[in-house]
Amino acid sequence: MIKIFTMGLCRYMLLVFAVAALCIDSTFLASAGEVTYDGGNLLIDGVPKLILSGSIHYPRSTVQMWPDLIQKAKAGGLDTIETYVFWDRHEPDRRQYDFSGNLDLVRFLKTIQDAGMNAILRIGPYVCAEWNYGGYPVWLHNLPGIQIRTDNQVYKDEMETFTKLIVDMCKKEKLFAPQGGPIILAQIENEYGNIDKSYGQAGKNYIKWCAQMALNQNAGIPWVMCQQADAPQTMINTCNGFYCDNFKPNNPKSPKMWTENWTGWYKNWDGANPHRTAEDLAFSVARFFQTGGVLQNYYMYHGGTNFGRTAGGPYITTSYDYDAPLDEYGNLNQPKWGHLKKLHEVLKSTENILTQRSTTEKQLGNGVVLTKYSDKAGNDSICFLSNPNGSNDANVDLQGDGKFFVPAWSVSILTDCKTEVYNTAKINTQTSIMVKKPNGAQNEPDFSKWEWKGEPIKDALGGNGGTSNSTQLLEQKAVTADSSDYLWYMTSVNAGANGDLPVGSMTLRVNTTGHVLHAYVNKKRIGSQWGKDGNYKFVFEQPIKLRKGRNDIILLSATVGLPNYGAFYDLVPAGIVGGPVQLLGTGSVNTTKDLSSNLWSYKIGLNGEKKKFFDGKSKESITGWEDEALPLRRPMTWYKTTFKAPLGRDPVVVDLQGMGKGHAWVNGHSLGRFWPSMPVKGSGCSATCDYRGGYGSDKCLTNCGNTSQRWYHVPRSFLFDDDSNTLILFEEIGGNPIQVNFQTVTVGKACASVEEGNTLELSCQGGRRISAIEFASYGNPQGKCESFKKGTCEAAKSLSVVQKACVGRDSCSINVSEATFGASNCAADVTKKLAVQAVC
Ligand SMILES: *[C@@H]1O[C@H](CO)[C@@H](O)[C@H](O)[C@H]1NC(C)=O
Ligand SMILES: *[C@@H]1O[C@H](CO)[C@@H](O)[C@H](O)[C@H]1NC(C)=O
Ligand SMILES: *[C@@H]1O[C@H](CO)[C@@H](O)[C@H](O)[C@H]1NC(C)=O
Ligand SMILES: *[C@@H]1O[C@H](CO)[C@@H](O)[C@H](O)[C@H]1NC(C)=O
Ligand SMILES: *[C@@H]1O[C@H](CO)[C@@H](O)[C@H](O)[C@H]1NC(C)=O
Ligand SMILES: *[C@@H]1O[C@H](CO)[C@@H](O)[C@H](O)[C@H]1NC(C)=O
Ligand SMILES: *[C@@H]1O[C@H](CO)[C@@H](O)[C@H](O)[C@H]1NC(C)=O
Ligand SMILES: CC(=O)N[C@H]1CO[C@H](CO)[C@@H](O)[C@@H]1O
DSSP: OOSOOOOOOBOOOOOSSHHHHHTOOGGGSOOOOOEEEETTEEEETTEEEOEEEEEEOGGGSOTTTHHHHHHHHHHTTOOEEEEEOOHHHHOSBTTBOOOOGGGOHHHHHHHHHHTTOEEEEEEESOOOTTBGGGGOOHHHHTSTTOOTTSSOHHHHHHHHHHHHHHHHHHHHTTOBGGGTOSEEEEEESOSGGGTGGGGHHHHHHHHHHHHHHHHHTOOSSOEEEETOTTOOTTEEEEEEESOOTTOOOSSTTSOEEEEEEESSOOOBTTOOEEOOOHHHHHHHHHHHHHTTEEEEEEEEEEOOBOOTTOBOBTTBOSBOOTTOSBOTTSOBOTTHHHHHHHHHHHHHHTHHHHTTOOEEEEEOSTTOEEEEEEOTTSSOEEEEEEEOOSSOOEEEOSSSSSOEEEOTTEEEEEETTTEEEEETTOOOSOEEEEEEEEOTTSOOOOGGGOEEEEOOOHHHHTTOOOSEEESSOOOHHHHHTTSSSEEEEEEEEEESTTSSBOSEEEEEEEEEOOSEEEEEETTEEEEEEEOBTTBOOEEEEEEEEEOSEEEEEEEEEEOSSOBOOSTTGGGOOOSSTTOOEEEEEOTTOOOEEEOTTSOEEEEESOHHHHTTTTSSSSHHHHSOOBOSSOOSSOSSEEEEEEEOOOSSSSOEEEEOTTOOSEEEEETTEEEEEEOTTSBOOSSSOOSSOOOOSOOOTTSSEEOTTSBSOOEEEEOGGGOOSSSOEEEEEEESSOOOGGGOEEEEEEEEEEEEEEETTSEEEEEOSTTOOOOEEEEEEEESOBSOTTSOBOOSOBBTTHHHHHHHHHTTSSEEEEEOSHHHHOOBSOOTTOOOEEEEEEEO
16 A cells, blocks of 8 residues: 555534534534635634644544544644545445444534534545545446546546535534534545556546535535645645645645654554654644644544444554544543643633734754744744754744754744643653553353354355356456355366366466455365465466366455555456466476466355345354354355453454454454554564654564554444343354453553753552552662662652552542652752552
């Protein structure tokens, strides 16, 4: 997969009690008002605003999670939630719409509104977002005469129909800001500027048409186009990226807006865990506002989970954690969440100065820049002092003493250009070490109760059950319309007297565009293969034996998420399209037989999928399971067990270590694809991560050589309180379910290291209490969380003061000062700090 692409965002807020949402007094509703822009400012009801936004995609969590996620975004200092709209989910079949469950876009937007926040609606309808097929329904691809994302009438008609549907739905529900609703901006298309050259003049015509079509919807708010330097006017062009400080919109009136600030990165099935540090993310945001930014959006603020078959690809994992400020399960990702919260507080408190846009800039040497924003009266100011040098700290002459210290790759924010209120490289927020705890007081799943049944493949292995025939090797989604990951390609050859092939050994060679291939000859599985290093095309070769007479050659092709990015990505083929599929002679037999234009019969999907083995309701999902002789490492096998839900309210995951590749369901809800047997590439990781210097998705990787994704989110709302929960696994390549177990994700340890003059705050989050203090030293302690060491000096009362303040409480707050800790044996010139490690 490619390194540059877009993601989507969405936000939604709900009241804690769904009932309350039904009877909201209108006085609680945020009513944003008229949204305009001028002189580089974004104005709401005439008042210039700084917008701090974060992406939360509604289908990547559950309705029950929305209120908490949005509340945590608000508590983290955001005022806006951004989301994409996912066409493929809303219109799975042409003109058959679905806005139920976690596709209830209106409810999501109203939840945002109920939290008093704004919304940005990125309709797209192309979304990228590492989402299956970039959010396009695959039936679109199969419409006669269509060309996607260009000046093509069939496509434009469909795009307009869907855009109008969404805008009209929001209008009817009064969700646009001028109607008193939360939506302040909408987006049409998405990062088309990255690839429009490939579409030539038709692309230029298309983007003009997009702009006009969007305006024709009369939504009453400004529209944006991201990564579109030539966006037609009245469209505001915006920036996506890891940094956007150097970005300038294409019209001086337009506000400088950053629609996607990538908080981390997505993960491939063989990919390491990407991390972007809190320091670097804060640096990018502070620089953006230093250089006149008006709106910035975290992509993602909560990444969440690719449930079902929604992951893009090929080969994108089910987890879409993104190293976002809220983790996949909705926990605070600390210190990122808290470090940004402090930055947001500072930025918001100076909103009315920053939006007056009265600035002076001073170069202080070695790239260090001081930018001063003043209010018109000239008696209040806020200053940004940035040192973008990736390795050298700076001492600058701010107060005539040349001693003001700005660490490398950091921005200090100073009130009146004197007092530092924030530095992006100085983290005063707790670090949380998350742990996965076994299913506590509850019984583990009773593994003696695992049941199983084989996927019924006898028909396909005999070449039967096809629904169409062709003398060509067809493209997979043209046949399946992506109704399943699986497509059987079935043919037969004759060998011996009446055939043109010899009896005995040959080699089967299959040239496929992926993403996974299983081959069977005469009902015997002869091998499986998939792409390496993200390259989905591969050539499969295995020895086979032909017998006299008819030989069945049966190929099962499986997709693992359709591509979502790049020019003409929609045309990237999947499956054994064109092949060739060949039989090659071995040894003295010199024959190559090309089977590509044989008569091929096509069967879409698995029988177990059709019969809904996974839903817990159909007859086939309830009956026919065997409880004897549980097979291990058997491909094409369904497993089932029951379990008690873990107690408490902490998020739940299922540990699928031991399983191969497949799909998991809890109580009929899809958890997504699993593939824990896929190892992460062995190199490129580092134990330490330097936040300094430009970030890229290859920097700061962990988990090399490990299982790529071992844990799978089971949202609490999927579970029953009692012991009647059912886990069903479809195993495609062979696995062992014996180690499968449920765990909860919670804060194990909370650490912080805070300089004198600040306040140290610790919390176990989720209501649990601090049980012990493993380390506390007020002096010059060294190291970081899990490796703190005492320095050369400290206050004798360090530990007892912290124990008294924190143990037995769910959170505590300590002023880091001599007043709190008493005298220490530190020399006068030591800048003291307090380091604490607490157990939750
Ligand atoms: C400037 O500051 C002074 C002193 O704080 C205050 O009295 C005055 O009202 C301020 N002027 C404006 C225009 O805000
Ligand atoms: C960082 O500062 C050092 C020392 O002033 C200088 O040599 C180096 O070129 C700077 N690096 C960058 C990227 O500006
Ligand atoms: C495909 O061809 C086979 C062999 O000629 C035939 O038996 C079968 O009915 C055909 N299936 C379809 C769906 O046309
Ligand atoms: C596989 O097919 C591609 C075209 O799809 C072709 O370029 C390549 O040479 C083929 N490889 C083999 C080994 O047939
Ligand atoms: C196999 O057949 C090909 C083409 O028919 C020929 O070029 C090649 O020399 C033969 N190889 C052997 C080992 O006979
Ligand atoms: C592999 O995963 C285990 C379990 O999460 C973890 O303890 C270990 O540190 C990981 N190894 C690497 C190299 O990241
Ligand atoms: C911490 O210091 C602040 C300001 O000096 C004071 O208001 C607060 O009461 C102190 N808190 C504690 C726990 O001592
Ligand atoms: C628009 C933008 O800033 N894109 C940047 C995104 O991040 C990558 C990696 O740092 C840069 O190469 C892009 O320029």
